[in-house]
Amino acid sequence: MAYSIKNQEGLYFLTFTVVQWVDIFTRPVYKDIVVDSLRYCQEKKGMELFAFCLMTNHLHLIARAAEGQLLSDIVRDFKKYTSRQVFQALHLNQQESRRSWLEWIFRQHGQENRNNEQVQVWQQHSHGVELRTPTMVQQRLHYTHQNPVRAGICYRAEDYLYSSASQYAGLETILPVTLL
Template sequence: MGRSRYRFLDQHPHFLTCTVVNWLPLLSNPELVQILFDSLIFLHTHQRIALHGYVVMENHLHLIASSNKLSKEIRTFKSFTARSIVDWLQANNKTHWLTQLAFYKKAHKLEQDYQVWQEGSHPQALLTVEMFQQKLEYVHHNPVCRGYVDDPGHWRYSSYRDYHEQKGLLPIVFLEL
């Protein structure tokens, strides 16, 4: 299997997506979303990633982030959260979800029993103010486009509130535009 043609450019914010295998709605469980948030807070606190925007949906999340080693940090994030999600599912006897994650695991992943995330994150470097603003608007309006809320400020798992003088759930690093 060849390497992805998608590449991270150091120092630039990137738009990226992490998708649950087969678009399973695992992230509709708030306890599993908290695993993602705890990991992102850890990466922020240890200055390993700067989060500029995000939205968590039931089966994927979009991030706008930057780091000197963004590719490595996203790989670490996905690996850690996958292991933590599987551990939580096992501890809470969620056999239906575990069966699904085992079924959709790629055949070449011999060292693991389950796969939580689809491979890749399709990073897109945001090189201009216009690109950044377009992607941030896309991120914040994702729940509206999906028909879950009428106003993006009503979606709990988004950085929208941070950009509108309200307190969000994750630390956001605002870019000088």
Template sequence: MPSRRVPVDLNAGTYFLTLTVQRWYYLFDRHNRWPILADSIRYCREHKGLELNGYVFMLNHIHLIVTSPDLTGFLRDFKRFTSKQLKENIAATEPGVLKLFVDDAGTYRLWMDTNAPKKIENPDFYVQKLNYVHENPVRKGYVARAEHWVWSSANPDSPLEVGILS
């Protein structure tokens, strides 16, 4: 089973993360939902010391390579904020879809619990994960070349500024 949490003693650092929508539901490809994710990452960069080192936003999950002094805090705040914003967006545009994110106890949960955190501790592992992130839309057949996917750090005109690790 993928790891859910970042170990307390490894909270600060550079990580490869995967955040997935409940039920793997294709959610982000409509109704201006990718900008909600981007705005939250921009906020965390400006106010929480987050460095974005690579990313791709897919239809039902996102991959991030980030450096943070408080990764646990970033994940908590990012998931909480985007869950709220996306819930409002879904309620306004596709209200019938909301029920897919309500559990048996009646609690709304947009994101799966796991973040699959993998600490990046050497340049080879970073390059491997960055290539994986960038090739994700190609492997799915959405684009022929990684740089053609708009919501990716592979795109030179990416909507999000990325600081590539050296």
């Protein structure tokens, strides 16, 4: 089911999922591509980022577009850029034991999707829910930050490096966000 961004000025809970739920984000090199791209979107594209959590096969964000920007354009550009960068990094990472398998999956999905040229890392549609009430915001913020705890990656959300939970707990973070 496609969840489109109808209100370009709204605050959204977004989920981007890797094709076939492939666990690509298990290595720092791929995770850092996503974090660096989010930072770029904040600084240059007008993305207002309020929360994030990068898991092994999906990404959760709470974000909106700055005035005069379109959130759907930011999302499209982010997914396109990170797809290319992750796929290129597969070739540069000499330690990648899954290279052939990952390339095959990403190429297969790219060939099956007429909207792509060759490769597809992210699923075509993003799950976007407009957060219209303070209760919805708090529920999605909690859900986002508790994701690695529920997955058994850490005991406390603020200990997970690839999440904004640490900033909400008053600790250092790899990617600063605007607190809600």
